[in-house]
Amino acid sequence: SEANVAKGNCGSWLNNAANESTYKIEMAEPTKASGRWCSPWRVAIIGSLADVVEYTLVTDVSDPCRLSDVSWIKPGVVSWIYWAYNHGSRDYQLIKKYIDFAADFHLPYMLIDAEWDEMGNGGNVEDALAYAKQKNIAPLLWYNSSTAWCAFGPLYRLNKPEMRQKEFAWLESMGVKGIKVDFFSQDSISTMNYFVDILEDAAKYHLMVNFHGAPIPRGWQRTYPHMMSVEGVYGAECYNNKETLTDSAAWHNCTLPFTRNVVGPMDYTPCTFTDSQHPHITSNGHELALLVAFESALQHLADRPEGYHAQPAEVRSFISSLPTVWDDTKLLSGYPSSYVVLARKSGACWYIAGLNGTNEKKSLAVDLSFIQEPVKKITLYADGEERNQFDIQMLSALKKSVHEVDCLPRGGFVMKVSLD
Structure with missing residues (x-):
């Protein structure tokens, strides 16, 4: 890389x-x-x-942080509208629905996606920002980089320094906490300069940044720690416009922890339980595990609110308390495209994600002997009998050895290990 x-x-x-x-x-x-x-x-x-x-x-090997104050940078989970409807944010009533979902699940953020400059059906973007504030949800706003595919607006607001800084000042005054900038054209010098210009100006106005429709991150998350995520991946959006992931998602998902996500944060927009334009055949346990297996400081929940509300109370609680940055990461086992068992630590919890990339049932071993601290509680969110079911178990906290977890074809699990 x-x-x-x-x-x-x-x-x-x-x-x-x-x-x-x-x-x-x-x-x-x-x-x-x-x-x-x-x-x-x-x-x-x-x-x-x-x-x-x-x-x-x-x-x-990247330059150290250039920001004197990073206290305003707050990672977290985001509700996001585009995936379920394959469209932007022109409908004020739908935006309210996703803000309500964020509030119900105690998520810090909601992303208002493309076409918010054309918002109607009872309100405009300023109404949406006011509604988010009323619900105590911090809004994020989408922008077109206006360098490549200019089919969706708002357009040409970030290209010139004076226009960009005026726009950023307005965002800060409206309580917006971050931007998603999309549709970059190439890896040219001018594009790299544009990335850095956006990052440097966004920091002045306390705006976190997500680069979408962009190539891989290149260590900028150290130099500019408000760069929270970058797409640069075949993510869940590939259930929308073509059938890329319908049959290949499971093995693809088992490859990314060894490849793309090694380079830096990855805006895959994981954990979708319902279908978008094309169906997916991974289990709900597999989808939940993506929230841990894939690292992104802003983790976007892409499904319909009803897709999350329909899950068991324990799963809803898991999503509501999900961390998006990690103190430590350990690969417990796995092989690209076949399976992965990956452990990530946040505070006094280890989160262990297991993914089965094959079309056969598979038992995945979770060896907990790497944990040095006493264990208080172990909760397993595993596959149920059917693809869309969970089997939630409390395991013995005294058994810090090997647990065998049965996975459905294209299945998965999360194990949450709470420490004393």
Whole structure:
């Protein structure tokens, strides 16, 4: 991968067009510079699968934090409207529905997506922001980068410094806590400069940033810790416009912890229980586990509110208390595309996600011997008999050894281990 791409640098990628088995690093465009010039890092993580998953090389070689105050940066779970309806935020009544969902589940944020500048049906965007404030939900707003696909607005509000800063000042005055900027065009120098310009200006107005329709993060989450997430992945949106994930989601999901998510936060928009435009065939246990297996400081819940309300009370409570940043990560077992058992720690809890990427039933072993502290409680959210059912169990906190968890085809589980 690569890291610490600064202004004046382009991005790079691996190209195997000439020979399928030979990958070459290629620059997005030629770089012409005079005077002192510094290349980004081009990095390789080589070792065991655990080395790859747990290593932090991409951020380690990136510049330290440039912000003097980070107290306003608050990770959290976000309710998000686009996936379920395959459309933006033109309907004020639907926006209210997702704000209500965030309030019901005690989520901190709700993202108002594309086309909010055309909002109608009883209210406009300022009404939506006021309603969010009334419900004690912090709003996030979507913007088109206006460099590539300009089919959806608002358009051309961030491209020039003076316009961008005026827009950001308005957002801060309205109580908006972050922006999602979408549809970037390429890995060129001008695009890399644009990313950094947005990050630097957003920090002045205390706005967190999510880059969507964008290439991979490149260590910027260390330099600019208000960069909360980046898409750069075939995520849940691929249930919308084409059948990409209908049959391949399970093995794809079991590959991402070893590949894309190693590079940095990943806005996959996980945990959807109902169907969008194309059906999915992963179990509800698998979907819940994605919230732990996939790391993103802003974790977007993409399903319809009724999809979450329909889950057992224990699952609803789990979602309401979900952390989105982690103190430690350990790969317990797994192999790309087949299965993964991944543990993440937040405070006094270990969260262990298990994913079955195969079309067969599979028993996944969870070895808890790595936990040094006393264990108070173990809760298992496992597959039920049917794909859309849960089997929720309380396990013996005294047994810090190996637990065997049975998974359905394309199934999964979460184990929450509470410490004293």
